[in-house]
Amino acid sequence: MTSKGPPPHxxxxxxxxxxxxxxxxxxxxxxRSKPARTAAVVKANAYGLGIAPVARTLWAAGCRRFFVALxxxxxxxxxxxxxxxxxxxxxxxxTEAASAYRDARLIPVINSQSDISIWEAHGWDAKRPRPCxxxxxxxxxxxxxxxxxxRAFVEENALxxxxxxxxxxxxxxxxxQPDHPMNRWQLESFQQVRTLFAESESSLANSAGIxxxxxxxxxxxxxxxxxxxxxxxxxxxxxxxxxxxxxxRIVQIRQVRAGATVSYGAAPLTRDSIxxxxxxxxxxxxxxAASGAGVPLRRVDGQxxxxxxxxxxxxxxxRVTMDLSLFDITDLGHDxxxxxxxxxxFGPNISIDAVAEAAGTIAYELLTSLGQRYYREYVGGxx
Numbered sequence: 140m141t142s143k144g145p146p147p148h149x150x151x152x153x154x155x156x157x158x159x160x161x162x163x164x165x166x167x168x169x170x171r172s173k174p175a176r177t178a179a180v181v182k183a184n185a186y187g188l189g190i191a192p193v194a195r196t197l198w199a200a201g202c203r204r205f206f207v208a209l210x211x212x213x214x215x216x217x218x219x220x221x222x223x224x225x226x227x228x229x230x231x232x233x234t235e236a237a238s239a240y241r242d243a244r245l246i247p248v249i250n251s252q253s254d255i256s257i258w259e260a261h262g263w264d265a266k267r268p269r270p271c272x273x274x275x276x277x278x279x280x281x282x283x284x285x286x287x288x289x290r291a292f293v294e295e296n297a298l299x300x301x302x303x304x305x306x307x308x309x310x311x312x313x314x315x316q317p318d319h320p321m322n323r324w325q326l327e328s329f330q331q332v333r334t335l336f337a338e339s340e341s342s343l344a345n346s347a348g349i350x351x352x353x354x355x356x357x358x359x360x361x362x363x364x365x366x367x368x369x370x371x372x373x374x375x376x377x378x379x380x381x382x383x384x385x386x387x388r389i390v391q392i393r394q395v396r397a398g399a400t401v402s403y404g405a406a407p408l409t410r411d412s413i414x415x416x417x418x419x420x421x422x423x424x425x426x427x428a429a430s431g432a433g434v435p436l437r438r439v440d441g442q443x444x445x446x447x448x449x450x451x452x453x454x455x456x457x458r459v460t461m462d463l464s465l466f467d468i469t470d471l472g473h474d475x476x477x478x479x480x481x482x483x484x485f486g487p488n489i490s491i492d493a494v495a496e497a498a499g500t501i502a503y504e505l506l507t508s509l510g511q512r513y514y515r516e517y518v519g520g521x522x
Contacts, residue, residue, distance in 0.1 A: 150514035151418025151462070152387045153481065156188050158520025160380035161366060162200040167378065168362045169201070171349050175356040178204035178342075180363035182212060182228070187424075187509040188367060188383060189517070194219050196520045197366075206361055210236055213245040226272055226306075229282070230254040237261035246305065248272040250282040255292065259301040272306040273336065277328040278321060279312050286332050293335045306359065307336045314347035314355075315372055326354060333357070347371040369502035370492045377490065383506065384486030385513070387419035387446070387464065389478055401465055402457030406431070412456070413469045417446075417482055420462045424508030425484060429498035431455035431465070444497040446482035447489050449475050453482070 147153065169177040179202045185193035194205065194216055204224045207213045210232070213225045230250040231237060234257055240247055241263035249255055249271050262269030273292065276283030284292065289307075296302055309329045313319035326343065333341045340358035346365035348355045350372065370377035395401070397410050421427045431443035431454055445452040446466045456465040466482055468475065485491040491502045498505070 144511060144513060144515050147514040150388070150512065151390070152385065152423060152484075152513045154509065154513040154515045155384040155386075155486075156192065156515065156517045157380070157382050157384075158192060158196040158517055160368065160382045160519070161193065161196050162520050164366050164368065164379050164382065165197055165200045165202060165362075168346075168349055168360065168365060172344070172356055172360040175344075175358055175360050176204070177360050177362065178202065178206055178226075179366060180206045180345075180361055181216065182206065182208035182363075183507045184212075186363065186367045186503070187506040189515070190215060191219055192517045192520075194223075198223065199520070204359065210239050210243075210245060214239060214243045217243040217245070230274075231257045233257065234261055246270050246272060248274045248282075248308070249302075249304075250274050250284070252288070255302070259299075262302070268300065269302045270305050271302050272308055272342075273304045273339070275307060275309045275329065275332050277309045277325040277332075279310055281310075283309065286328060289332050290335060304336055304339045306340045306342055307333050308342040308361075311343065311345060311348050311355075314345060314351060317347075317351060317372060322348075322351060322355075364503055364506075367502075367506060368491060369506075370490070373492065373496075377492070381485075381487050381490065383491065385425075385484040385509070386481035386486070387417035387423075387425070387484055389415045389476060389480045389482065390418050390463075391416040392468070392476065392478060400457075402430075403460060404458050406457040408456075410469070412467055413471070413473070414456060415448075415453075415466045415468045415476060415482065417464050417466060418462065419464050419484065420460045422461045423510040423512055424505060425459055425464060426498040426500060426505070426508070427459045428500065429455060429494060430458040431467075442497075444484075444494050445489060446484055447486075448480065448482045452489065 179197045206226045208228050213227050226246045228248050230247050231254045274283040275289045313321040342359040343357045344355045344360040346362040349360050365371050365379050368379050368382040395412050419425045429444035443455045453466045453468050456467045485494045495502045
């Protein structure tokens with residue numbers, strides 16, 4: 140099954156999405172989360188991989204609760220999964236948005252007094268009045284009610300019964316750093332507030348939080364990046380299966396003498412080189428910051444990203460440009476590869492986290508930056 144995009148013979152790159160690996164990752168995270176249940180975060184078009192195949196695969200794997208960032212994402216997901224529980228992280232934008240929540244049976248995450256007021260006035264009624272999630276800020280200072288405001292809400296709602304908090308949640312700021320003191324501080328702050336919501340389930344752990352220990356699991360976990368193969372923590376073996384393989388087509392091979400320069404900025408070559416020019420660049424989500432050695436784009440030491448072809452890693456040369464990137468294939472020898480072959484950018488041989496680190500970013504940004512110029516193929520699972 141393929142998504143919209145150019146046909147394979149016209150595309151400069153290809154993405155292979157392994158839906159069986161996605162399902163396996165969900166099952167592993169569900170097992171690690173027990174006795175808590177496990178939802179799935181599918182915002183930003185399922186982290187760039189395509190909401191339709193991802194959501195259907197996760198549903199088939201047993202997922203029944205889904206989180207998106209924006210209401211229009213929830214509306215699109217409702218069309219795919221009529222029976223799912225769908226939560227919207229960013230809450231209510233205003234009274235006009237409330238009708239979309241009602242029509243699509245979306246459950247808002249309440250982040251402010253404004254959200255409370257709008258949902259009290261315009262929320263949808265099912266078996267319970269105006270279902271919602273109460274988000275308590277425990278240190279991010281991004282969204283959410285303060286603990287003090289959450290306590291006041293409990294008292295007010297006990298009198299009016301206007302809202303039905305199905306879930307109380309907070310969000311960990313440093314869960315990818317297991318020894319960071321902020322993790323324990325946020326847990327303790329959250330536990331103090333969650334006791335006030337005796338009739339509500341609770342949720343704290345994201346992908347990395349699932350691996351922090353049983354205290355962080357609460358009633359519902361909310362993995363995102365780990366579903367799609369990203370490492371929950373840096374510096375340890377990644378237990379997740381790679382879901383996405385990104386490859387770029389070689390469009391030219393050339394031999395260049397030592398002392399010549401390559402790409403914008405004229406990075407010098409220190410040896411006679413064989414260069415593979417590939418049809419991928421920052422317009423495709425292969426970041427300029429992943430550029431190769433000799434390019435002063437970073438303030439830290441690093442040699443840039445690598446590709447993988449013919450059983451070996453090959454470094455990026457010079458600056459990544461909008462449409463093209465250069466790889467040093469000298470060590471493969473003459474005639475080892477040909478125009479039309481593909482170089483793996485990330486996948487089973489080069490982790491997405493390694494490429495992200497080389498570019499000074501995170502796997503989330505690489506996945507959500509993937510452009511529309513790849514040929515996409517879905518294999519396994521619901522494909």
